[in-house]
Amino acid sequence: MDLLFDSVQSALLLFMSFDAELFQIVLVSLKVSFAATLIASCFGIPGGFLIAYSSFAGKRFVLTCLNTLLALPTVVIGLVVYSFISRRGILGPLDLLYTQKAIVIGQVILIVPVVMTLIIAAISRIDNRYIMTALTLGAKRYQMALVVMKEARYGIYAAVIAAFGRVIAEVGISMMLGGNAKGFTRTMTTAMALEYDKGEFVLAVALGITLMTLAFAINLLFHFLQSRAKSNVI
Numbered sequence: 001m002d003l004l005f006d007s008v009q010s011a012l013l014l015f016m017s018f019d020a021e022l023f024q025i026v027l028v029s030l031k032v033s034f035a036a037t038l039i040a041s042c043f044g045i046p047g048g049f050l051i052a053y054s055s056f057a058g059k060r061f062v063l064t065c066l067n068t069l070l071a072l073p074t075v076v077i078g079l080v081v082y083s084f085i086s087r088r089g090i091l092g093p094l095d096l097l098y099t100q101k102a103i104v105i106g107q108v109i110l111i112v113p114v115v116m117t118l119i120i121a122a123i124s125r126i127d128n129r130y131i132m133t134a135l136t137l138g139a140k141r142y143q144m145a146l147v148v149m150k151e152a153r154y155g156i157y158a159a160v161i162a163a164f165g166r167v168i169a170e171v172g173i174s175m176m177l178g179g180n181a182k183g184f185t186r187t188m189t190t191a192m193a194l195e196y197d198k199g200e201f202v203l204a205v206a207l208g209i210t211l212m213t214l215a216f217a218i219n220l221l222f223h224f225l226q227s228r229a230k231s232n233v234i
Helices: 002-016 020-052 059-069 074-085 100-124 128-136 141-151 153-168 172-178 188-198 201-233
Strands: none
Touching: 002 201, 020 059, 020 100, 020 141, 020 153, 020 188, 020 201, 059 100, 074 100, 074 172, 100 153, 100 172, 128 141, 141 153, 153 201, 172 188, 188 201
8 A cells, every 4th residue: 555655646746747758648648549539530420320321231230240349359459450550561661560650540440430339329319300300391411411410419429538538548559559669659558557567656657647537537528418418308
């Protein structure tokens, strides 16, 4: 217990001293996580909408695959992406390995199924009368889509927030594809793993506190949006 209390105390002092290494690591984590969430949202939101409102053979199979991908381990994604971007891979000449771009690619693959699944769930709860009314009034398909997405906006916000929370806390992809290079690809989770291996807990505890604070803020926002959505339904 003394070790824990001493580490927490030293970590708080590290915060108050505005340690450059600490904030550099946090900045890299936020940068790659925001980029991955933005790209995944650009693919996942329209993709989820199309799946939710399309009827095609194999739709149930697609939904099953998406639900299965939710449990895909990050190390598996790391291995697959590594095989493509390593020097012997198809994308080897692009020199993506051990860069922030490589981390973003892996994280996008990780959370696209998350975004799509939550978007499908959110849109599927929309009353079909909105669609029928919009079509009756002469709305075109893209106008109907805007109406539906407006009604499901809180569910969409929640999907994006959940995806961001997923990538900010992952470690496998960042470690395997980023290489944990100091000041460049070192994220909060990979730095925590490194500091633990070195037996130095102060920076690890400081990063852990930061990560938990971000996770708490994200979940707080998530529940706030959920409560707003429920209150609007009522």
